[in-house]
Amino acid sequence: xxxxxxxxxxxxxxxxxxxxxxxxxxxxxxxxxxxxxxxxxxxxxxxxxxxxxxxxxxxxxxxxxxxxxxxxxxxxxxxxxxxxxxxxxxxxxxxxxxxxxxxxxxxxxxxxxxxxxxxxxxxxxxxxxxxxxxxxxxxxxxxxxxxxxxxxxxxxxxxxxxxxxxxxxxxxxxxxxxxxxxxxxxxxxxxxxxxxxxxxxxxxxxxxxxxxxxxxxxxxxxxxxxxxxxxxxxxxxxxxxxxxxxxxxxxxxxxxxxxxxxxxxxxxxxxxxxxxxxxxxxxxxxxxxxxxxxxxxxxxxxxxxxxxxxxxxxxxxxxxxxxxxxxxxxxxxxxxxxxxxxxxxxxxxxxxxxxxxxxxxxxxxxxxxxxxxxxxxxxxxxxxxxxxxxxxxxxxx
Amino acid sequence: xxxxxxxxxxxxxxxxxxxxxxxxxxxxxxxxxxxxxxxxxxxxxxxxxxxxxxxxxxxxxxxxxxxxxxxxxxxxxxxxxxxxxxxxxxxxxxxxxxxxxxxxxxxxxxxxxxxxxxxxxxxxxxxxxxxxxxxxxxxxxxxxxxxxxxxxxxxxxxxxxxxxxxxxxxxxxxxxxxxxxxxxxxxxxxxxxxxxxxxxxxxxxxxxxxxxxxxxxxxxxxxxxxxxxxxxxxxxxxxxxxxxxxxxxxxxxxxxxxxxxxxxxxxxxxxxxxxxxxxxxxxxxxxxxxxxxxxxxxxxxxxxxxxxxxxxxxxxxxxxxxxxxxxxxxxxxxxxxxxxxxxxxxxxxxxxxxxxxxxxxxxxxxxxxxxxxxxxxxxxxxxxxxxxxxxxxxxxxxxxxxxxxxxxxxxxxx
Numbered sequence: 028x029x030x031x032x033x034x035x036x037x038x039x040x041x042x043x044x045x046x047x048x049x050x051x052x053x054x055x056x057x058x059x060x061x062x063x064x065x066x067x068x069x070x071x072x073x074x075x076x077x078x079x080x081x082x083x084x085x086x087x088x089x090x091x092x093x094x095x096x097x098x099x100x101x102x103x104x105x106x107x108x109x110x111x112x113x114x115x116x117x118x119x120x121x122x123x124x125x126x127x128x129x130x131x132x133x134x135x136x137x138x139x140x141x142x143x144x145x146x147x148x149x150x151x152x153x154x155x156x157x158x159x160x161x162x163x164x165x166x167x168x169x170x171x172x173x174x175x176x177x178x179x180x181x182x183x184x185x186x187x188x189x190x191x192x193x194x195x196x197x198x199x200x201x202x203x204x205x206x207x208x209x210x211x212x213x214x215x216x217x218x219x220x221x222x223x224x225x226x227x228x229x230x231x232x233x234x235x236x237x238x239x240x241x242x243x244x245x246x247x248x249x250x251x252x253x254x255x256x257x258x259x260x261x262x263x264x265x266x267x268x269x270x271x272x273x274x275x276x277x278x279x280x281x282x283x284x285x286x287x288x289x290x291x292x293x294x295x296x297x298x299x300x301x302x303x304x305x306x307x308x309x310x311x312x313x314x315x316x317x318x319x320x321x322x323x324x325x326x327x328x329x330x331x332x333x334x335x336x337x338x339x340x341x342x343x344x345x346x347x348x349x350x351x352x353x354x355x356x357x358x359x360x361x362x363x364x365x366x367x368x369x370x371x372x373x374x375x376x377x378x379x380x381x382x383x384x385x386x387x388x389x390x391x392x393x394x395x396x397x398x399x400x401x402x403x404x405x406x407x408x409x410x411x412x413x414x415x416x417x418x419x420x421x422x423x424x
Numbered sequence: 425x426x427x428x429x430x431x432x433x434x435x436x437x438x439x440x441x442x443x444x445x446x447x448x449x450x451x452x453x454x455x456x457x458x459x460x461x462x463x464x465x466x467x468x469x470x471x472x473x474x475x476x477x478x479x480x481x482x483x484x485x486x487x488x489x490x491x492x493x494x495x496x497x498x499x500x501x502x503x504x505x506x507x508x509x510x511x512x513x514x515x516x517x518x519x520x521x522x523x524x525x526x527x528x529x530x531x532x533x534x535x536x537x538x539x540x541x542x543x544x545x546x547x548x549x550x551x552x553x554x555x556x557x558x559x560x561x562x563x564x565x566x567x568x569x570x571x572x573x574x575x576x577x578x579x580x581x582x583x584x585x586x587x588x589x590x591x592x593x594x595x596x597x598x599x600x601x602x603x604x605x606x607x608x609x610x611x612x613x614x615x616x617x618x619x620x621x622x623x624x625x626x627x628x629x630x631x632x633x634x635x636x637x638x639x640x641x642x643x644x645x646x647x648x649x650x651x652x653x654x655x656x657x658x659x660x661x662x663x664x665x666x667x668x669x670x671x672x673x674x675x676x677x678x679x680x681x682x683x684x685x686x687x688x689x690x691x692x693x694x695x696x697x698x699x700x701x702x703x704x705x706x707x708x709x710x711x712x713x714x715x716x717x718x719x720x721x722x723x724x725x726x727x728x729x730x731x732x733x734x735x736x737x738x739x740x741x742x743x744x745x746x747x748x749x750x751x752x753x754x755x756x757x758x759x760x761x762x763x764x765x766x767x768x769x770x771x772x773x774x775x776x777x778x779x780x781x782x783x784x785x786x787x788x789x790x791x792x793x794x795x796x797x798x799x800x801x802x803x804x805x806x807x808x809x810x811x812x813x814x815x816x817x818x819x820x821x822x823x824x825x826x827x828x829x830x831x832x833x834x835x836x837x838x
Contacts (some may be wrong), residue, residue, distance in 0.1 A: 056662040070693045077692045148450045149443035150457050164818035165811045166773035169787055173807045182801060363678035370780055377680060381771060390688035397684075398677045405676040 056144030072392070075391025081388075090115075091251035091389045098374045100290060111383055119400060125375065126362040127291065129300040133361060136301060142338075144313050155309065162306040168236055168367050171299030175371040178202075178291035187283045195275055195286075203289045211270035215262075220263030222298075224255040251388075292373035296365065304361045308354065315350035316342060347419050355412035359405050374402060431722070446802065482798045487724045499793035506629015506789040516632040519551045523635045531824055533761075533831075544643065551636065558622025571596045577738040625703040629784035631813070633703075636774045637785065641710040642718075642768050648711070649718035654748060656719065657726055667719075674716035680773055682713045687781045706778050714771055721763045725756035729732075733736060761832065765825035769818050776814075786810050 038273055078085055094114040095107050102120045105113055143155035162170070177183050181297040184200040185191075202204040208214050219395070239245035264270075276286030319342050327337040377397055384393035429455050445451040475490025480498035496503065505513045526547055553560055574596050628636075655667030674682065685707025690700055700708075729752050737747035780786040790810050794803035 052660050056660050059666075060662055073695050074689075074692045077696055080696060144452075147446055148453055150454055154457065160819065160822070161815065164769070164773075164815045164822060166776040166787070166814055168776045168779070169807065169811055169814065172787070173804070173811065176803050176807060180801065180804060182804070234604050276596070359676075366678035366680045367777070367780075369680065377678070381684075384684075384688070390684075391692070394681055394688065397681050398673070401678060401681065402673065402676040 029138070049404045062099050085389070085392070087392055087393070088384075089389055094383070094386075098379065099372070100293060100374055111387075114379050114383065115376065115396065118374055118376040120372065122362075122365050122368075122375040122377075123183070123404075125296050125300070125368065126365045129304065129361050129365065130358050132301045133296070133304040133308055133357075136305035138312050140198055140305060140309030141316070144309060145316055159306045159309045159313075162302055163310065165303075167299055167303040167364050168370060170303055171295050171367055172370055174298045175291060175295035188278065188281065190283075192276075195297055197276055197283055199283065201282070202289070202291050203294070204261060204283045204286045205289075206273050206275045207287045208270065209272040209274045211268065211272070213265075213267035213270040216263040216267040217260040220260040221256065224259040227259075228252050230257055242386050290373075292368070292371050296368045296373045296375075299367075300361050300364055303364070304357055307357050307360075309355045311350055311357065312346070315346035318349045319345045335356025344419070348416075351412065351419065355416070358408055358412065362404060362408065363401060366397075444457070472562055485802060491805050491808075492788040492802040493805060495799050495805050496791075498797065499796070499806070502630075502793045503786075503789050504630045504667070506633065506784040506792065507627050508629060508632075509621070509623060509627065512623060515554050515620065515623075516630070518630070519554055520632045520635060522547060522551060523632075523639055527639065530751075533828070548640065548643070553616075553618060554620075555628060555632070555636075556623060557620030558619050560616040560618060562616065586653055590633055592730070625701050628703065633778075633783065634772070634775050634785045637707060637710060637778065638768070638772045640707060641714050641771055641775070645711045645714035645718055648715040649722055650753070652719035653713060653722035653726060656723055667687060671716045671719050675720070679713055679777055680780060683709045683777060685709065686712070702781070703783060706781060706783055710771070710775070714767075717767055717770070718764065721760050721767055722756065724763065725758075725760035726752065728759045729755045758832065762825045762829040765821055765828065769821050772821070773814065775803050786813065 075085075090112045091110050093107075094109055094111050096114070097107055098105055098114060098117050100121060101117045102124060103113075103117060105117045140155045140158055143151045144159060146152045146155070181200055184198060184413050187197070187199045187201055190197045190199040195206040228248070231251070235245050235248055274285050274287075276283045276288075323341055323345065324337060327341040332341070365375055366377040369378045369381055372378070380393045380397050384390050387393075428790065434684065444454045471490045473490070475488055476493055477485045477488045477490065478493045478497065480494040482492075482494075485492035488568055501510065505516045508516050526544065530544075576597065652667050652671055656661045656671060658664050658667070683706060686705045687702065690705045690708065694700065732752055733755065734747070737751040742751070775785055778785050778788045779791065784792055787807075787810055790806040791803070794800055794806055
């Protein structure tokens with residue numbers, strides 16, 4: 028576009044006609060805004076009248092009153108005497124729990140399936156391709172309901188009384204019971220030690236990368252890494268009394284008690300989300316790897332690199348640039364799909380909010396809370412993934 | 425040193441070696457998989473086939489170790505058509521066949537054109553009438569709405585002032601506005617007796633419901649999606665902000681909340697006295713949801729149109745609507761056909777969510793079938809059956825989308 032500079036003061040004042048582009052722009056936007064506001068006001072007025080006619084309260088006051096319903100699975104302390112805010116927080120934490128575990132598992136499974144579908148091994152390639160095509164074409168809700176039906180059916184799993192332990196693990200139609208170490212300071216110390224070791228390892232690998240940049244040589248961190256991750260927690264455990272007591276699940280009366288339990292609701296939602304999403308991630312990984320030009324592999328091979336090094340250092344870094352944006356939307360989809368828990372009774376946010384709506388009748392507030400929480404979660408996830416995407420993006424000189 | 429003569433293997437051995445035993449790792453993998461298959465496949469086969477019961481006999485099913493496909497044989501009609509009255513089920517069957525052949529025809533690009541769209545426009549109300557039956561009452565609101573719409577389209581087409589068409593459209597527009605303004609817009613001036621018994625929408629179910637929800641969803645959300653995509657690329661900040669806000673909010677929340685909102689809040693939004701039935705509410709929710717996703721697909725198409733096309737249209741002095749309607753959109757929409765088919769597959773699967781707000785689509789009908797005490801424990805077989813139905817539909821469409829992509833790439837030379 029050429030910019031014609033007008034001599035200052037010399038130009039006659041421009042007369043704006045109705046057909047002027049800028050005037051039209053403002054007029055149309057004003058009209059459009061008026062229409063939107065009018066529709067909004069119309070809906071608002073109707074809603075207020077309807078709510079008044081039905082004697083439904085408005086506002087978020089209900090959040091402080093007693094919830095009065097049980098929640099099957101809670102990560103934080105909760106009782107029916109707690110208020111609705113607490114109940115919704117429990118639901119949100121359950122959503123996060125299933126979404127985060129689901130994202131991790133779906134990513135691992137998806138990468139395995141995606142790489143497998145490009146394998147030279149005919150059997151592996153066909154099986155993984157079949158996995159991808161079959162599972163992404165069945166609704167995720169159906170998959171969740173199917174898992175749940177299988178997991179609670181007496182035809183496929185025994186009841187708690189008939190179940191036989193395998194390595195102390197009971198797989199029953201009321202969930203999987205497995206032994207856990209009894210709570211003790213030693214285990215907490217081991218966990219803290221593991222986290223510290225992980226932080227130390229991250230710092231070491233950074234330092235190592237810097238060293239490679241500077242000197243061209245770097246040591247392998249594999250052995251020291253394993254030593255750190257295993258040794259530090261072990262030492263922390265041993266120094267804090269080396270607890271060995273284990274809480275075994277045992278049959279008491281009609282039910283199993285003790286140990287830890289994975290409920291069929293949680294397992295069904297997790298399996299359904301993981302399997303469905305991993306099929307999509309597999310396809311994304313596959314096309315990401317396919318997008319790396321063949322010359323890159325050939326050049327790497329010509330340099331004499333090992334196949335595993337070619338995959339890790341040449342293909343994957345380039346494929347990641349293609350993979351990350353669609354991967355982000357899969358993560359968001361998985362998180363949003365966790366709302367389908369309501370179909371099998373896993374107490375996620377939507378499920379708890381649904382109960383709240385049924386009890387208080389305040390549908391608008393309930394749905395608004397769900398929407399805001401999901402919007403914030405989605406925005407946070409995309410912000411993180413955008414940051415990661417920028418980090419791995421091609422640095423052009 | 426003399427090189428050893430190459431071993432001559434026959435074709436099959438060569439294939440095996442290249443594809444299954446090319447390296448020690450691959451050989452190990454192959455053997456591992458074969459062992460796993462040998463353990464799992466016989467179990468699945470004996471459950472699904474050898475020990476299965478195909479006769480609709482619950483006692484035999486309970487005695488058998490395998491699957492009970494008799495459940496599907498027994499409840500086949502309920503699973504396919506839901507609670508639709510038994511002797512009237514030829515109607516949903518006709519609707520299903522009609523919709524499937526329409527979708528099939530739409531999949532053939534050579535048939536695309538005005539004739540196909542008019543067929544769609546006629547068939548959608550026709551299917552509704554066929555499903556519902558009874559006497560169809562047409563409210564004033566529909567008639568005056570149609571009048572206003574015809575009037576506006578007439579005006580928008582820049583017909584000369586003296587033209588009789590302009591005058592008649594103006595008359596139509598005024599008549600419509602008058603009808604809107606005058607009281608009793610919800611009177612019903614027209615009755616259409618179909619001669620078929622009335623079947624309310626809460627009795628609709630099964631495969632026809634799934635097809636109706638998804639096909640109507642994509643057809644009616646399309647204009648809204650185009651508008652949103654254009655709005656998002658618009659230079660007018662207010663319009664752009666509103667479009668972006670709508671698209672991002674809808675895409676940021678789960679479909680289930682949109683459906684909750686539609687089913688719980690539409691009754692609150694409307695003036696008292698007006699009721700919208702549950703199916704229509706779900707349909708509206710679907711349309712609003714689908715539009716946001718389609719808008720993003722269409723935006724991708726708009727961005728793929730070379731900038732020179734926009735500039736050339738500007739240089740010709742075309743108005744915004746002419747530029748978009750005649751130059752940009754035809755090119756953009758062609759590019760987005762394959763991703764649109766994929767979006768459609770997504771919506772087809774998503775229609776299963778209406779079960780949560782109490783409609784009986786394919787999945788809901790199976791749940792209904794398994795509420796029969798005698799058959800309750802065979803819900804799994806019903807679900808497997810529905811999963812295969814969904815797979816058949818979605819996989820066909822996915823294969824079609826892939827072929828279309830190759831076809832379009834060849835014809836556009838990209």
